[in-house]
Amino acid sequence: MKLPIVAYGDPVLRKKTEEIDEDYPNLKALIDNMFETMYGARGVGLAAPQIGLPIRLFVIDASPFAEDDEDEPGDPALKDFKKVFINPIIVEEAGDKWGFSEGCLSIPDISEEVMRPSHVLINYLDENFDEHEVELTGLAARIVQHEYDHIEGKLFIDKLSPLKKAMLKGKLDSISKGQVQVSYKMKFPQQKKGR
Structure with missing residues (x-):
């Protein structure tokens, strides 16, 4: 089932999140719904x-x-990079910071272009609550860091310069009010009821 994605401005996006255990209600269905929602919105992480x-x-x-891609070959290491991360902890971020255009x-x-370290060591539980610790580099590391920021109450725009953030303020306000065209279901925190 595709779930509505919460838009910028909702307080839940700024909360530091809580750990869960195997008894979390309907966890398997939740994970399946998250993948379906992500695919429906053409995302690579949720x-x-x-x-x-x-x-x-x-x-x-x-x-x-x-x-x-016709112009640029992809990263073959990402072909099978499909994972569930439960209660993850970034153990270490290392390597030179590099820029890449991120969206959310x-x-x-x-x-916007965001600078992030090129390597990450992360400890996490998979959907079966088996523990893993993996070192990731490049785009895999970046995607994990982006999603990890979400569970820490941070967004990619927090990594932008104050000037860049100021330039985006109008667009961000419009998003929180629902004044944006999207091809997937969203919940907007400041959208007027009855529209």
């Missing part, structure tokens, strides 16, 4: 706060970045 849940859970399928399903129609 964190629980983006569907209104303040829990430490996100899903990723980076395979769109693995597909060969909760902040449609805005993408």
Whole structure:
């Protein structure tokens, strides 16, 4: 089932999230719905706060970045990078910071270059609550860092310069009011009722 994605301005996107355990209600269905919602919105990652849940859970399928583009070959390592991250902890971020244009399903129609470290070591539980610790680099590391920020109450726009943020203020206000065209279901925090 596709769930509505919470838009910029909703307080849930600024909350530090809570850990969950195996008894979390309907967890398997929630994970399935998160993947379906993400695919429906043509995203590569989706964190629980983006569907209104303040829990430490996100899903990723980076395979769109693995597909060969006519101009630029994709990253073959991302072909099978489909994972569920429960209660993740970033153990270490390392390497040179590099820029890449990021967007977010909760902040449609805005993408900006964000600088992030090139390597990340993350500890997490999968959907079966088996523990993993993996080192990721490049785009895989970036996608994980972006989604991890969500469960820490942070957004990619927080990494922009004050000037850039000031320039985006009007667009961000419009998004929170629902004054944006999207091809997927969204919940807008400041949208007037009855429209």
